[in-house]
Amino acid sequence: MEKIPFLQPNPAKLSESLGALRKIEQSHIISNYGPFNTEFEQRIGQMMFGGVGACLTVCNATAGLMLAIQRCAVDAPQPVRYALMPSFTFAATAHAAIWAGLTPLFCDIDEDSWLPSERSERALLDQFGSQISVVVPYATFGNVIDLARYHRLASEYGVGVVIDAAASLGAVADDGRAFGLGCTYPLVFSMHATKAFATAEAGLVYCADADVLKDLRTMANFGLDEFRTTIMPGLNAKLNEIVALMALLKLGDFDACTAHRATMARFYRQQLPELTFQRLYGQQHAYMFVSALLPEGLAGRRTQIVQRLAHEGIELRTYFSPHLAEHPYFHRRAVSGDLSVTNRIAPRFISLPLSDFITFEQVKTVCSALRRALS
């Protein structure tokens, strides 16, 4: 029986880049914003963001979120307690807020795009007012979000904004430009092995405001200034040279990988008209996997469906269900607004296999197995 894994990481092959590895060894610069890291930051800044704004690598996106959220929390007037984010996201975002001393405040999502709901965000901003320090929308599953809306919310409510763009590196907005380009709030992308832009563990922060990025670079290096005195909150979030090299090499095949993933995602949609897929914004989507909603009556059978496909060698997941408000730790540590849409649709989510290697035949195999399980 052929096995179809949920994901298959495809980072650059270091074994084929021994010359570059030797260069790192000979330079004796292994970390601390070394030459490969600087080259990667500059090249991705040019290639993806056309040289507008700047990029900062971090050791993973969780650390990037911690820094960016902490930067909003630190200078905020007291009492400020909350980081507003959707409950329909990954644990990393809520953890990052808690590490920054804030309480996650969960908002609802839109039924069709699964993005944070503006109505829900505004209701909570009206209710909690200046107790909210930062809004952290998630660009759900690599979708593009309306960044102008967050500029409006920031000026209307005086809150900070950090965009959790963990799965969105490579996404292209409606205007044909990279998602995030020109945004003066930081966007935090993940380059984890499981993401489309695969390395090992890494993240990238993009921001069009050079001062914000300068702060974050300082914070990622223990909050130290050029005189090695601590001027800001900090931690060690620097990316080492070996993973920076992996990131640099990934630039070589990333466009082809993104295109393959998008083709396969379209094929899933064609093959499975009985499922509800995400409403997409933007010209190009950065797919990590393909999410869909089971037909309404079948939510109760989801575990059985996932198990049945597992018996056939096909791995499915159910991101992000349970959603964060349902996790025991966040249930104790967070506050939730009205989550009616999230609660209603989360039990229907399934995530279908995707990778740079998946073939049309394999997608067909997944779809036929799923169709049999649904009937």
Ligand SMILES: Cc1ncc(COP(=O)(O)O)c(C=O)c1O
């Ligand atoms: C929504 C979201 N935010 C943040 C992260 C954290 O990314 P990383 O694994 O690079 O720390 C992830 C990871 O998958 C994620 O899905």
